Amino acid sequence: MLDLTARELLKLFRTRSLSPVEYARHLVAHIARWEPALGALYLYDPDRLLSEAAQSEARWMAGTPAGMLDGVPVTVKELIATRGDPIPQGSAASPLVPAPADAPIAARLKEAGAIIFAKTTVPDFGMLSSGLSTFHRLARNPWNLACNPGGSSAGASAAAAAGYGPLHVGTDIGGSVRLPAAWCGLVGFKPSLGRIPVDPYYIGRCAGPMTRTVDDAALMMPVLALPDARDATSLPPEAIDWDGYYRGMRLRGLRIGLQLEPGCGLPLDAEIRAAVTAAAERLAELGAEIVPVPPVMTQDMLSGLDDYWTARSWAELRKLPEDRMDKVLPFIRDWASRGKNIDGVRAVDGLGQTFAMRRACAALFESVDAVLSPTTPVVSFPAEFPGPTNDPDRSFDHIVYTVPWNMSEQPAVSINCGFSSDGMPIGLQIVTPRFADLDALRLASVCETARGPITSWPAPPAA
Structure with a gap:
């Protein structure tokens, strides 16, 4: 039962073959x-889940x-405000102040009848x-x-x-x-x-579905993409047929760039390279033209991004009283404290590298209709690590395949394309032109x- 997709659940609710209460109990x-x-959940309330499921059951009946x-x-990421709940941002240094209102995502989900039964854990300051x-407890x-x-x-x-239900929402800035x-x-x-209004908004900050299937990601989009005036970066409302991804995508004549080299940062694991290459070959067999393309990221871009974010993070952390500063994760404190030595000119130059990324992405898409790449350069890393490198001087080295598409504002989707020899998932990233969100889901499908x-x-785990 818990492997049912959201669309399958809704069909069973509609035909009264399964009730929301029965599912909630399971x-x-x-x-x-x-x-x-x-260790995935924050503010988990099983009693509220069962109570709201009973109300939903009465409506369906x-x-x-x-x-x-x-x-x-549904779960939403801890950073997404829900009225009356504090937003600790994953850090013991944060004051626990109840949010005065639902953020756009939470508001839209509730209006659609979804049951937000928990929020999901994040690392310190989401960084x-x-x-x-x-x-929070360590998430594994x-x-x-x-x-x-x-x-x-x-x-999330x-x-x-x-299998904590089929629908989850995260946020993404890199x-x-x-x-x-x-x-x-x-x-x-x-x-x-x-496309999905967020509050607060920031350079490159997006929110999006995290699901087991493309179908469930598409199902969420008509709800999440509804307008909200609190996001001054939000796109005008657009009548997108999100279910149109079902019609698939004509691959013959489609020119797809295969981007395997990272350009900087961590080297690509051989098993990921093989799995992504095999996925590209499957698309070629279906009629797509696959062409190798160079990386868009450079070391100057990555270093500049790190300069900007360390300076920005230190500007916030330095405001903390000493007793609260002592509660910040040491890795974050060590990384952000490098911002003390970054002057205004260097920080502005770092911010300028986000525009260099944007230019490089735009230039690449002059010659291709979509891009395939690995999502990550490494297969896995220890649960206790703050990141794949475990090094505050190289904390961004693993985001070279993902962060440029935040800066270029283009849709990008990660989908599983296989497993490593030790059984860990491998992600394939699909990128399409700006505003071609439906095409990203179609190609993912x-x-x-x-x-x-x-x-x-x-x-x-066994009991």
Whole structure:
């Protein structure tokens, strides 16, 4: 039952073959078996889940569902505000102040009848590709509990892979939806900047679905993409037929760039290279023209980005009283404190490298219709690490495949394309032109169909 997609759940609710309460009871029992080992959830409230499921069941029985997701359990990332709940940002240094209102994503999900039964854990200040936090329990990867789920949407990826319901939402400013999706075998969709309104908004900051299937990611988009005036970067409302991804994509004549080299940062693992190459070959067999393309990232871009973010992070951390500064994760404190030595000119130059990324991405798309690449350069890393390098001087070395598409504002989706020799998922990233969000899902669907379904998701540890 817990492997059902959201669309399958809704069909069963509609035909009264399964009730929201029956499903919620199974989910509560399942989470009880998993969560002590996984550490994916914050503010988990099983009683509220069961109560709201009962209300949804009554609506379905009366033939008056509240919206297109009525009764479907959903999680949202801790950084997404829900009214009355504090937002610790994964750090023991944060004051626990209740949020005055739902952020756009939470508001839209509730309006659609979805049951937000928990929030998902993040690392300190959302600044790590890791499940390591001074506020939350350590989040682990369901495929191997000794491994990291990635981040900063760490709990969301762990929850989705472990079957905590079909629908989860993360946020992404440099890969925080796609990276953990890759490490946990999921679909992680970062749409065009502004497609899903967020609050607060920032350079490159997006939100997106984290699901087991492309179908469920597409199902969420009509809800998440509804307008909200609080996001001044949001796109004008557009009537997109998100279910249109079902019609697939004509591959013959499509020119797809295969980007294997990272350009800088960590070298690409051989098993990832082989899996991504095999995925590209499957598309070539279906009619696409696959052409090798160079990396868009350079060391100057990566170093400049690191300069800017360390300076920005130090500007925030230095405001903390000493007793709260002592509670910040040492890795974050060490990394951000480098910002003390970055002057204004160097920080501005670092910010300028985001525009260099954007120019490089635009130039690449003059010759191709889409790009395939690895999502991550490494297969896995230890659960206790703050990131793949475990080095504050190289904390961005793993985001070279993902971060440029945040800066260029283009849609990008990670989808599983195989497994390593030790059984860990491998992510394929698909990038399409700015605003071509539906094409990203269509191409992901083609890859998903060619790959075949994942039939053996992780099971809870034995009691």
